[in-house]
Amino acid sequence: MALTRRTTLLAGAALGGAALLSGCADEARPAPGAAERSAAAERVRTHAARDSRALLARYDATLAAHPGLGARLRVLRDEVAHHIEAFTSGAPSTAPSASATSTAAATSDSAPGVPADERSARTALADAERTLADSRAAALVSAPPELARLLASVAAAGAAHAYLLTEAE
Secondary structure (H helix, E strand, O other): OHHHHHHHHHHHHHHHHHHHHHHHHHHHOOOOOOHHHOHHHHHHHHHHHHHHHHHHHHHHHHHHHOHHHHHHHHHHHHHHHHHHHHHHOOOOOOOOHHHHHHHHHHHHHHOOOOOOOHHHHHHHHHHHHHHHHHHHHHHHHHOOHHHHHHHHHHHHHHHHHHHHHHOOO
């Protein structure tokens, strides 16, 4: 009987110690979603939104220079505008999503020159999409989980845009 009591005491102590340690670990662990709201995540979001605005300005400049590409570019351009909204929604220090399009229009003056022929203009957009997709894929390493998923999704969309822009008509 003494062995049974000793075994019970040891088991109880082990369980109590495990409960105590797990309680301490829970207190030390950041709250769920805290990483998504960290300063580092905010910098990544701000940078991603700024890059999307610059890309949107490229689309706007290309559409202004080559109205004949409107049917082909407008859908892609609208998706880039949605990316800005995705990066700025819920972020306290960024502009509201409703102003994303107007902000992009304001930056279109600083957009790089648009090639004179339509094919070169599409290629330049494809290169910009590809470069930005690569940059976002590289940012995945330091991003918290939800933001990493968003970056991955937008990077994949950018890669698809690059493909569609270079696809033969």
